[in-house]
Amino acid sequence: MKRVYGLPSHILLTLLTVSCCVGCGGGDKVDLGAVSGVVTMDGEPLSNVIVVFSPEDGNPSSGLTDSEGKYSLSYLGKSDGAIIGKHKVSITTADLSMNETELDSGDADLANADLLDTTNISSPPPEDGDVTKRQPRIKVKIMKEPIPSKYNAKSTLTADVQSGENTFDFQLDSN
Template sequence: MRGYSVRLQLACLAACLLFVTGCGGSSDAPTTVKVEGTVTFDGEPLSEGSIVFDPADGKGGSSAGGIENGKFMFDSQLGQKKVLISASRDTGKKDQYDEPITESYIPAQYNSQTTLTADVKADGENKYTFELKSK
């Protein structure tokens, strides 16, 4: 009887290994590519901020990255994107806990009411330049 139990355990282990191996063999993850570029604000590189590529049709996931010294680079899914750019700066004031108060200074037309777009393609370079203006 003991031999039967060992064979049953080995068969179960082999079945589990086949199942795990089969699950990891292919991916349903969407294709992503590197996107990069520059962001200026009133003609100067945006010192720091964030950039988000949202699907223009509302389907699929968003991709995001940081902006440093006017440059960004991250992976994005393919397709038409709405681009949202935001940044904040210190106001020179402090809150009740003596923490610095910051303000968002990028106009809504570049974030919550964005007019910026990008078409992320599988082939070729996906380099973008966004020139933001305060007015």
């Protein structure tokens, strides 16, 4: 093996590899600020809702409110807090099953259909007589979000997370 500066090349290669690995070890660490607060709607605490802080760049943080509407955020489920900087905030119901409504649909939706119930196929056969083109009337469950979309799907909420402790209280309006 050829020697460079008095060291065998395999030792030089090993030292170079080790120094690269040590230099890259902390690359996934981000600066976080602790975030907590209270969520209310029409003056009442909102329990069991999900609060999500989505930064302009990076992974979001989320938290679940307790019975008093209090939350604290976790980053990637491992660390407390959120990435330092500006965030879009969304608040949504954690358990939509309590807010479901039923809609009678003329279109077959097999994802929500009870495939064992064939007794209520009430649509008439198509005009050409081909019964394979029938569209059964089934009940489709629609999940209704009780929190207005301006706080979740079309959120207008923002927060600027700083280093250290941050408190962001959200007073939502049901209108």
